[in-house]
Amino acid sequence: MRIWASVLHWGKPEDTWAAVASLRASERPPDGILVIDNAAEKALDPLRAREAGVELHRECANLGFAGGHNRAIVHALDRGADAVLLLNNDATLAPRALGFLERALEEDPSIGILAPCVRDASPPHRIQSAGIRLHIGSGRMRLRHHGREALPPGPEIEDVDAVSGAAILVTRAAIERVGLLRPEYFAYFEEVDWCLRARAAGLRVALHRGAEARHRARAVRGGEGAARTAYYATRNHIRCLDRNAPRGPVQRAIRAAGVAALNLLFALRGPERGALLAAVREGIRDARRRVFGPHPDHPGARFAPPLPEGSAPRVAAVVLAWNRLSDTLKCLESLAAAKTPGLEVILVDNASREPVASAVRERFPNVRVIVNAENLGYAGGNNVGLRHALALEADYVFVLNNDAVVAPDAIDELVRLLEHDTAVAAVGARVMQYEVPDRMYGAVGTLAYNPRLIHLEGLHADDLEPFSR
Structure with a gap:
């Protein structure tokens, strides 16, 4: 052996x-x-x-x-x-x-x-x-x-x-x-x-x-390390049980409450109760919202390794806009600052009443603008952008609401994870409130996906011409 x-x-x-x-x-x-x-x-x-x-x-x-x-x-x-x-x-x-x-x-x-x-x-x-x-x-x-x-x-x-x-x-x-x-x-x-x-x-x-x-394990008695340990231990304990021993909603809630209680009791015995209790509560919240990977405040931590030298997968970003011109421009500014090399940005104007398309063309000449003749809704509008992204032979497609902004390295982080684990078809980002950046809005709202593992249904290539120009 x-x-x-x-x-x-x-x-x-x-x-x-x-x-x-x-x-x-x-x-x-x-x-x-x-x-x-x-x-x-x-x-x-x-x-x-x-x-x-x-x-x-x-x-x-x-x-x-x-x-x-x-x-x-x-x-x-x-x-x-x-x-x-x-x-x-x-x-x-x-x-x-x-x-x-x-x-x-x-x-x-x-x-x-x-x-x-x-x-x-x-x-x-x-x-x-x-x-x-x-x-x-x-x-x-x-x-x-x-x-x-x-x-x-x-x-x-x-x-x-x-x-x-x-x-x-x-x-x-x-x-x-x-x-x-x-x-x-x-x-x-x-x-x-x-x-x-x-x-x-x-x-x-x-x-x-x-x-x-x-x-030679050393007990972490206090400070940032103790709070981080409490966060991961709480969050991952609940996650491990949910993944490997799923239960009905009531049983799952009771079990999660028991795990939370054990960790809260442990925190109460610690020297820095306030920080430990806050970490346990955050772990419970993230487990409930299914937010995983390294904590955003964990220094130097990443979900996946960097891409190999010289590797540059093609990435396209699709932004669906319906009015909200000011928000749309801020969204595109954040994409312009993204660290993703060769990022193709596609804006789909879903029949806005505001002059979204003309303003974007003037301010962001490199953005591909598609104007739908009528409002196709969220799914239909995004499908138009997704079809164009696939026509560009994008390896990965990032979908972003027009009232959201993205951190400069966020798309790279998502792509790294998809490149690292080919069994993952889609990965989302942690979404924080715009007005209160420290407060979470949700774990959905942005999406990067691997076209090889997801089959799109809806509009086909022949359907694009009547609706878009």
């Missing part, structure tokens, strides 16, 4: 090098070690990486736990890995652990995900997690045997609901069956989601009691 290891660097370089050293000191060392520098403030030394015999990849942005490890997983599978070990950079693996895990996988191919017992790095090395128990109905989650010094008697390989992401071995078969980690979580619960998907696919998720890892 060929096993590759992924170490995600974020934080102190000495922690990452300690994690790598533990892998190299294994009685059964990995066949390859990939270190993903997740745009950490303290970058890793490439020379030291070469001397350590590891492949170092530096990202241009913080892609989160899932995005960073996914980069390594793809590299490992391309190199023929039969299994991939994910190891936190603040964790170390015991010398015999990887050998134990490998033998268990070879003896039982039904195991898709296998993890060691995770202990505190500091004496007396109490147990942090011997797997995870998750009650689907209530959403209650517990780290098994947390705080104990010894495991109770039991089988060497023990089935669990999920395992800690501090150290986790995943087979190629499991990845091919259930897919990569979901980057929408960004931080926390992505490994729980992975385990639940594996179990739903008929694979075993298990703990190996003889294998150990030690984790």
Whole structure:
């Protein structure tokens, strides 16, 4: 069996090098070690990486736990890995652990995900997690045997609901069956989601009691880091349950309320209650509105990696206008400031009474203006613009209301996500109120979509001539 290891660097370089050293000191060392520098403030030394015999990849942005490890997983599978070990950079693996895990996988191919017992790095090395128990109905989650010094008697390989992401071995078969980690979580619960998907696919998720890892996790007591953790933990806990164990509206609301209550109680015990409570409330709100990915205030965080050098997909923006000339001009000004190279902007004037078309042609000569002879409504008007975008052979189409403005890098962020995950057909942006920029309006209103995955119905090419000029 060929096993590759992924170490995600974020934080102190000495922690990452300690994690790598533990892998190299294994009685059964990995066949390859990939270190993903997740745009950490303290970058890793490439020379030291070469001397350590590891492949170092530096990202241009913080892609989160899932995005960073996914980069390594793809590299490992391309190199023929039969299994991939994910190891936190603040964790170390015991010398015999990887050998134990490998033998268990070879003896039982039904195991898709296998993890060691995770202990505190500091004496007396109490147990942090011997797997995870998750009650689907209530959403209650517990780290098994947390705080104990010894495991109770039991089988060497023990089935669990999920395992800690501090150290986790995943087979190629499991990845091919259930897919990569979901980057929408960004931080926390992505490994729980992975385990639940594996179990739903008929694979075993298990703990190996003889294998150990030690984790130097530091409790975040206060400040911005604690609030951010509370936000992700609340939001993603609800999201993970909704994705993997859907319930009816009433049951889902009761379960989400239970998760929210647990996180609110945790926040009340913290040193900065106000900030923690606000973060939990924001997490509840975003889970309800299905807003995911990195928090907009998370420094350096991105949903997807940058596009490869020289890659420039064709992107068109469609703006549907019906009157509101002043708003339309502001919308087009924001698109003119967009960082998207070669952006084609198409304005569809849906039979406005105001002189929208003439004003746009005068002020924005590069914008393609289409005037409908009658108001076709939202769908019909946008379909006209979408057909023209496809005629321009656009790879991606961005649809924007004429009473909205777009941030300069927003379209690039959406395109990056669509390029990164070809299974995603459409992606929306977080929409904030124009008058109160800190207040969310909704999670809909703008849309970028991949034409290869969406079939348009409505107006056809032959229908355009009677309605447009």
